[in-house]
Amino acid sequence: MDKAWQVFMSFLTKVFGFYLLRGCLFRWPLCFKRHFNFKGSPLSILYKIYYIWFSIFYSTMRLKNKITLITGAGRGIGEAIALGFAREGADVIINEVAGATYAEEVSAQIRAMGRRSEVIYADISKVVEIREMFGLITQKFGKLDVLVNNAGITGWSDFFETDETVFDTVMGVNLKGTLFCSIEAAKIMRANGGGSIINISSICAALSVKNLITYSTSKGGIHAMAEQMAVELAPYNIRVNTFGPGPINVDRNLREDPNYRTNWGGVVPLGRTGEPEEMVGPAVFLASDDSSFVSGQLFFVDGAWSVQGKIPVNSMDSQLANSNK
Secondary structure (H helix, E strand, O other), X not given: OHHHHHHHHXXXXXXXXXXXXXXXXXXXXXXXXXXXXXXXXXXXXXXXXXXXXXXXXXXXXXXXXXXXXXXXXXXXXXXXXXXXHHHOOOEXXXXXXXXXXXXXXXXXXXXXXXXXXXXXXXOOOOHHHHHHHHHHHHHHHOOOOEEEEOOOOOOOOOHHHOOHHHHHHHHHHHHHHHHHHHHHHHHHHHHOOOEEEEEEOOHHHOOOOOOOHHHXXXXXXXXXXXXXXXXXXXXXXXXXXXXXXXXXXXXXXXXXXXXXXXXXXXXXXXXXXXXXXXXXXXXXXXXXXXHOOOOOOEEEEOOOHHXXXXXXXXXXXXXHXXXXX
């Protein structure tokens, strides 16, 4: 009996030891990345090696064999979600605007994980290009299980100097693009028994943020649109959900405000800004069967910032001043 107990305990030790090691190897680099900006340094290359190889061990394959499309997935939150979906077993179609060659690097990383991936260049503010993109998806992949409406532009402006051209451009991508991508995706999903549409919104739709009247309006429109789509598409087993990231360390934010981490970290109750990789979990949940009875919902991933709502005004002014540089 004692020997059997020893064998059993030895087995448990090995199993839990493996999972502990697996978690540490994947999570420690991410925790390090939260506090240090090493993009462009040799450390970023090491992080990518960690991400690709150790993510294989970390995967739960919740999206195995799903065909997914992520708009604006060449960098930032979209890039993180694309890599996260691939880690969970999905084939990933990356949409970017023409000339965004950095998307090819993301696609190559996905193929290195053993998944299918392709980049389709299309301007989602133009319906004709949206329809061409979905035609290619049907032709090459045959179906579509998940659409992530991630592509978006900001359009910083002083309220009294809001420009009609900027307004039309922001609405064209953020609102019009989201709607018509959803329509074309839903046509494919309807023919294949259902799917999941995920909209990436923003905390700016719920809280007033200085110098972002156009952007905030577009994201608020996405919230109303998503609720309507959830009802319209429910009979076809198509779920529609939205989540809004809070202050996230994407390149654009760090470029426009060199003190972004400090300025925003000081007003977020968790005491720091978020990483793009921290948006992967919510997206995977909404894309997977784990959320099979979840539709028409909106939530924020923001370190409790939406509960408190303090604004670092100096950051807003800095981002406005540097938005066109």
